[in-house]
């Protein structure tokens with residue numbers, strides 16, 4: 353009988369984390385990009401040209417989002433992936449800021465901003481999509497990736 357209420361127990365619901373808590377969990381730069389939909393400067397992110405095999409997780413909540421096998425060199429200045437690890441790992445929504453229509457990419461688990469996705473640019477990839485993600489939103493874990 354003692355175990356009856358432990359079923360959905362210990363996992364943090366990242367959607368319920370208060371703004372003040374996010375500020376404690378993240379650095380000022382991480383907070384700006386992840387929680388205020390900022391953008392890091394191009395060509396300075398630590399994963400822009402990384403080819404290391406592994407899985408990229410959300411910096412805010414740790415959910416695995418992208419794999420090195422879907423990363424490609426777009427020369428745009430930010431890490432670029434042609435597909436997320438799985439479609440339900442991310443949220444895509446319309447972003448009309450800056451006077452243009454873009455598609456914002458967010459982590460489905462914690463709703464933090466990751467970057468944008470662009471379609472039909474002519475890259476030689478299986479999807480012709482470019483998930484343009486801020487390095488600061490990601491944490492790479494080096495490990496073998498199965499295709």
Ligand SMILES: [Zn+2]
Pocket residue numbers: 410411412413414415459460461462463464
């Ligand atoms: Zn997340």
